[in-house]
Amino acid sequence: MIRRLNFNEPAPGTPSDTRSRKLLPKLQQHISQGYCQKCGRDHSLGMAEAEKHCYELMEHLEEHRTIDLFPATAARDPQLSTDFLFGEARGKMFGILTCRTREGAPVNLRAFSGQFNGRWQVPGWAPPLFNVEDMELLTADVEKTIKRMGREILHPDCSRQQQQDVRRQRRELSRELMKEIHSLYRLFNFRGKEETIFTAYIGQNGIPNGTGDCCAPKLFSLAARKNLIPLGIAEFYWGRENSSKTRYHGRFYPSCLEKCQPILGFMLCGLEELHAAINR
Ligand SMILES: [Zn+2]
Numbered sequence: 001m002i003r004r005l006n007f008n009e010p011a012p013g014t015p016s017d018t019r020s021r022k023l024l025p026k027l028q029q030h031i032s033q034g035y036c037q038k039c040g041r042d043h044s045l046g047m048a049e050a051e052k053h054c055y056e057l058m059e060h061l062e063e064h065r066t067i068d069l070f071p072a073t074a075a076r077d078p079q080l081s082t083d084f085l086f087g088e089a090r091g092k093m094f095g096i097l098t099c100r101t102r103e104g105a106p107v108n109l110r111a112f113s114g115q116f117n118g119r120w121q122v123p124g125w126a127p128p129l130f131n132v133e134d135m136e137l138l139t140a141d142v143e144k145t146i147k148r149m150g151r152e153i154l155h156p157d158c159s160r161q162q163q164q165d166v167r168r169q170r171r172e173l174s175r176e177l178m179k180e181i182h183s184l185y186r187l188f189n190f191r192g193k194e195e196t197i198f199t200a201y202i203g204q205n206g207i208p209n210g211t212g213d214c215c216a217p218k219l220f221s222l223a224a225r226k227n228l229i230p231l232g233i234a235e236f237y238w239g240r241e242n243s244s245k246t247r248y249h250g251r252f253y254p255s256c257l258e259k260c261q262p263i264l265g266f267m268l269c270g271l272e273e274l275h276a277a278i279n280r
Pocket residue numbers: 214215255256257259260261
């Protein structure tokens with residue numbers, strides 16, 4: 001029995017993908033893709049079986065209202081409840097990557113985008129692309145300095161010239177911090193290559209906030225590190241629709257344009273050769 005969640009309907013009159021449980025028609029199939037500079041063309045991966053496993057995950061989320069994958073046996077951790085996704089915080093993306101080992105055994109990887117209720121790491125889910133302690137150390141230090149500079153600017157003895165200087169220093173420090181943050185993200189691909197977001201990102205207008213925190217990069221990087229061969233990927237949104245109304249509960253979406261596509265070309269490089277080897 002699937003318990004109905006208490007949430008607002010996405011758009012009236014639109015059939016919800018969650019309840020129809022029918023596999024999407026071919027034309028609606030979403031893919032993960034990106035341009036690879038090394039090969040001079042796009043690499044991509046479709047949904048394949050991952051869609052079916054996403055519906056199973058949705059059923060779990062509907063029934064148990066937690067991302068704890070073993071809710072019957074473990075003591076319930078309230079921080080893992082999905083309830084907050086239906087409130088002020090709004091929903092988030094979830095994704096599944098179906099893989100096989102080199103020996104042919106099936107393995108499914110799961111991910112949520114960004115943090116879940118303040119947590120980067122939850123057992124059974126793909127970890128972030130950086131070492132959490134390194135990230136905390138880096139940001140805590142610099143944020144302290146940025147706050148101190150803010151106090152300096154407000155101090156009555158601070159001249160106009162000094163204020164301008166401190167403001168400029170603060171801007172430079174923030175820029176430097178972003179660069180260091182992006183260098184903590186490690187991306188692995190299927191040629192055994194490793195890059196940071198800072199070096200792998202090929203978009204034109206600077207690296208957007210949150211690049212590398214989506215499901216697709218977490219999933220592909222984990223698969224590459226575990227020596228798994230990805231077969232299909234699907235990502236769906238769960239919770240209250242986002243404020244720009246581009247994401248609705250229970251619907252599937254392709255990997256995003258701004259953050260993911262500019263790194264997925266690198267991340268998916270080498271996958272075609274692995275697929276060719278399986279099919280030989
Ligand atoms: Zn994305």
